[in-house]
Amino acid sequence: MKKILVTGGCGYIGSHTIVDLVQHGYEVISIDNNSRSSSRILEGVERIVGKSIKNYKVDLCNYDDTYAVIQENADLAGIIHFAAYKSVGESVEQPLLYFENNLLSLINLLKCVDEFKIPHFVFSSSCTVYGNPDIIPVTEETPPKPAESPYGYTKQMGEQIVSETIKHSVSTAILLRYFNPVGAHPSGLIGELPVGKPQNLVPAITQTAIGKIQQLTVFGTDYPTRDGSCVRDFIHVCDLAHAHTLALDYLISLKNFSPCEVYNLGTGNGVTVLEAIHAFERVSGQKLNYQLGPRRAGDVVAIYANNDKARDFLGWEANFSLDEMMKTAWQWEQNIRSDEDFYATQKGELN
Ligand code: WQD
Numbered sequence: 001m002k003k004i005l006v007t008g009g010c011g012y013i014g015s016h017t018i019v020d021l022v023q024h025g026y027e028v029i030s031i032d033n034n035s036r037s038s039s040r041i042l043e044g045v046e047r048i049v050g051k052s053i054k055n056y057k058v059d060l061c062n063y064d065d066t067y068a069v070i071q072e073n074a075d076l077a078g079i080i081h082f083a084a085y086k087s088v089g090e091s092v093e094q095p096l097l098y099f100e101n102n103l104l105s106l107i108n109l110l111k112c113v114d115e116f117k118i119p120h121f122v123f124s125s126s127c128t129v130y131g132n133p134d135i136i137p138v139t140e141e142t143p144p145k146p147a148e149s150p151y152g153y154t155k156q157m158g159e160q161i162v163s164e165t166i167k168h169s170v171s172t173a174i175l176l177r178y179f180n181p182v183g184a185h186p187s188g189l190i191g192e193l194p195v196g197k198p199q200n201l202v203p204a205i206t207q208t209a210i211g212k213i214q215q216l217t218v219f220g221t222d223y224p225t226r227d228g229s230c231v232r233d234f235i236h237v238c239d240l241a242h243a244h245t246l247a248l249d250y251l252i253s254l255k256n257f258s259p260c261e262v263y264n265l266g267t268g269n270g271v272t273v274l275e276a277i278h279a280f281e282r283v284s285g286q287k288l289n290y291q292l293g294p295r296r297a298g299d300v301v302a303i304y305a306n307n308d309k310a311r312d313f314l315g316w317e318a319n320f321s322l323d324e325m326m327k328t329a330w331q332w333e334q335n336i337r338s339d340e341d342f343y344a345t346q347k348g349e350l351n
Pocket of ligand 1: 218299
């Protein structure tokens with residue numbers, strides 16, 4: 001059984017990817033220092049897959065500690081690197097925190113990939129590398145534009161670091177550019193656990209609906225779009241997770257045509273913020289308390305993916321509908337309402 005290291009395995013996309021990997025025959029270990037996640041999430045993962053998942057509570061910015069974990073698992077077939085800070089707003093307030101955490105952790109990992117000749121590396125990137133695209137949908141050949149935030153720069157720089165490093169190694173890599181990950185595993189046992197007040201739209205919707213937030217603000221309804229609100233490509237986290245399994249399968253079976261390839265992971269459907277809110281109201285059967293407010297600095301007006309490449313080369317497609325994204329997100333929000341430990345995470349009181 002091939003063993004895979006998932007960094008950030010207690011995080012939102014990491015935990016869902018562990019489920020998909022195990023269900024497709026991989027053995028998985030995790031590194032997560034739980035600085036922005038709860039180790040309780042792995043309990044949900046273990047209930048879904050029916051086996052225990054080992055997490056090394058290690059800070060990837062500590063090279064010696066990272067080296068020791070990889071040395072102990074030198075038989076790794078691949079690494080999927082999720083662990084990073086991802087708040088656009090926080091990165092604007094604390095750029096050095098983001099450059100140090102997101103880039104040093106990546107560099108330490110890549111040093112270990114080289115040292116132990118780990119065959120394959122999958123990097124968690126983001127559509128944010130495209131900035132405000134002139135033409136949509138964006139393809140992987142759409143030229144990146146200046147990022148809108150230090151977070152976005154860490155993804156652009158991260159892609160360059162992986163690409164340049166892998167070229168001179170015996171390993172192969174894939175860069176996965178996520179659009180907007182939303183929703184939760186249909187079991188209701190794992191999902192997104194934003195720390196503190198959620199910045200992202202869907203957790204802000206579900207927390208408003210459940211009463212944790214008093215009222216949602218729609219950031220801008222004067223954009224040049226069909227209803228004035230921003231357009232995004234929302235993708236269910238389980239569809240996103242499966243793409244990582246397919247990316248590893250692809251690299252392990254040596255189907256890649258270059259040492260480092262890049263793929264968009266979006267549904268190809270542009271949905272406005274107001275349409276997303278109305279989908280939630282339809283699915284939940286309840287009216288959402290929201291107001292129309294001013295634009296949010298740094299927001300991209302409209303972006304959605306051309307995902308032909310992931311379909312043609314990875315054999316990937318998005319299966320979950322927008323309604324299913326909202327339904328699973330709402331189910332998860334209701335499930336954690338009574339769980340104080342998860343609430344502590346959301347209030348930022350991490351263990
Ligand atoms: C989406 C739309 C907001 C909250 C960022 C990163 C991206 C990825 C996902 C990590 C925007 C509007 C939001 C609210 C609102 N990060 N909104 N009221 O900014 O598209 O993408 O998060 O994986 O890399 O760039 O996502 O969910 O924050 O915003 O109106 O309370 O919802 O203005 O138009 P974004 P988002």
